[in-house]
Amino acid sequence: GIDFLGIGYDLLNGNPHGDVDTPIDPGFRAPVVSLTYCEGDDTQCATRDLRDLQPIEGWDLPEFACTQAES
Structure with a gap:
Protein backbone atom coordinates (compact mmCIF):
# COMPACT_ATOMS: atom_id res chain seq x y z
CA GLY A 1 0.00 0.00 0.00
CA ILE A 2 0.82 3.65 0.11
CA ASP A 3 2.46 3.13 3.52
CA PHE A 4 5.49 1.61 1.77
CA LEU A 5 5.95 4.33 -0.85
CA GLY A 6 9.56 5.57 -0.78
CA ILE A 7 10.77 2.98 1.72
CA GLY A 8 14.11 1.24 1.29
CA TYR A 9 14.58 -2.53 0.94
CA ASP A 10 17.64 -4.70 1.57
CA LEU A 11 17.56 -7.56 -0.96
CA LEU A 12 20.31 -9.51 0.81
CA ASN A 13 18.64 -9.51 4.25
CA GLY A 14 15.04 -9.46 3.06
CA ASN A 15 12.62 -12.31 3.62
CA PRO A 16 9.08 -11.80 2.27
CA HIS A 17 7.83 -14.69 4.45
CA GLY A 18 8.80 -12.83 7.63
CA ASP A 19 11.19 -13.60 10.43
CA VAL A 20 10.75 -16.16 13.24
CA LEU A 61 -4.91 4.19 -9.43
CA PRO A 62 -7.78 1.99 -8.35
CA GLU A 63 -7.00 -1.69 -8.71
CA PHE A 64 -9.68 -4.24 -9.41
CA ALA A 65 -9.25 -7.99 -9.30
CA CYS A 66 -11.51 -10.99 -9.39
CA THR A 67 -11.13 -14.73 -9.24
CA GLN A 68 -13.31 -17.61 -10.30
CA ALA A 69 -13.41 -21.03 -8.71
CA GLU A 70 -15.25 -24.16 -9.73
CA SER A 71 -15.70 -27.32 -7.76
Whole structure:
Protein backbone atom coordinates (compact mmCIF):
# COMPACT_ATOMS: atom_id res chain seq x y z
CA GLY A 1 0.00 0.00 0.00
CA ILE A 2 0.82 3.65 0.11
CA ASP A 3 2.46 3.13 3.52
CA PHE A 4 5.49 1.61 1.77
CA LEU A 5 5.95 4.33 -0.85
CA GLY A 6 9.56 5.57 -0.78
CA ILE A 7 10.77 2.98 1.72
CA GLY A 8 14.11 1.24 1.29
CA TYR A 9 14.58 -2.53 0.94
CA ASP A 10 17.64 -4.70 1.57
CA LEU A 11 17.56 -7.56 -0.96
CA LEU A 12 20.31 -9.51 0.81
CA ASN A 13 18.64 -9.51 4.25
CA GLY A 14 15.04 -9.46 3.06
CA ASN A 15 12.62 -12.31 3.62
CA PRO A 16 9.08 -11.80 2.27
CA HIS A 17 7.83 -14.69 4.45
CA GLY A 18 8.80 -12.83 7.63
CA ASP A 19 11.19 -13.60 10.43
CA VAL A 20 10.75 -16.16 13.24
CA ASP A 21 10.87 -13.35 15.82
CA THR A 22 8.56 -10.94 14.00
CA PRO A 23 6.04 -11.21 11.14
CA ILE A 24 7.63 -8.16 9.48
CA ASP A 25 9.98 -8.63 6.55
CA PRO A 26 13.49 -7.82 7.91
CA GLY A 27 14.47 -6.32 4.55
CA PHE A 28 12.49 -3.11 5.04
CA ARG A 29 14.71 -0.11 5.73
CA ALA A 30 14.37 3.61 6.34
CA PRO A 31 12.84 5.67 3.51
CA VAL A 32 15.22 6.37 0.62
CA VAL A 33 13.36 9.41 -0.68
CA SER A 34 11.84 12.37 1.11
CA LEU A 35 8.17 12.84 0.26
CA THR A 36 6.13 15.98 0.74
CA TYR A 37 2.40 16.01 1.34
CA CYS A 38 -0.16 18.64 0.43
CA GLU A 39 -1.86 20.30 3.34
CA GLY A 40 -5.42 21.34 3.94
CA ASP A 41 -8.85 19.80 3.80
CA ASP A 42 -8.77 19.33 0.02
CA THR A 43 -9.90 15.80 -0.89
CA GLN A 44 -7.27 15.77 -3.64
CA CYS A 45 -4.67 15.50 -0.86
CA ALA A 46 -6.03 12.14 0.28
CA THR A 47 -6.21 8.65 -1.16
CA ARG A 48 -9.50 7.58 -2.72
CA ASP A 49 -10.71 6.00 0.51
CA LEU A 50 -9.79 9.23 2.38
CA ARG A 51 -7.72 7.14 4.81
CA ASP A 52 -4.21 8.46 4.05
CA LEU A 53 -2.61 11.61 2.72
CA GLN A 54 -1.26 11.22 -0.79
CA PRO A 55 2.30 12.44 -1.42
CA ILE A 56 2.68 15.17 -4.02
CA GLU A 57 5.35 13.10 -5.81
CA GLY A 58 3.06 10.06 -6.11
CA TRP A 59 -0.24 9.07 -7.64
CA ASP A 60 -2.58 6.15 -7.23
CA LEU A 61 -4.91 4.19 -9.43
CA PRO A 62 -7.78 1.99 -8.35
CA GLU A 63 -7.00 -1.69 -8.71
CA PHE A 64 -9.68 -4.24 -9.41
CA ALA A 65 -9.25 -7.99 -9.30
CA CYS A 66 -11.51 -10.99 -9.39
CA THR A 67 -11.13 -14.73 -9.24
CA GLN A 68 -13.31 -17.61 -10.30
CA ALA A 69 -13.41 -21.03 -8.71
CA GLU A 70 -15.25 -24.16 -9.73
CA SER A 71 -15.70 -27.32 -7.76
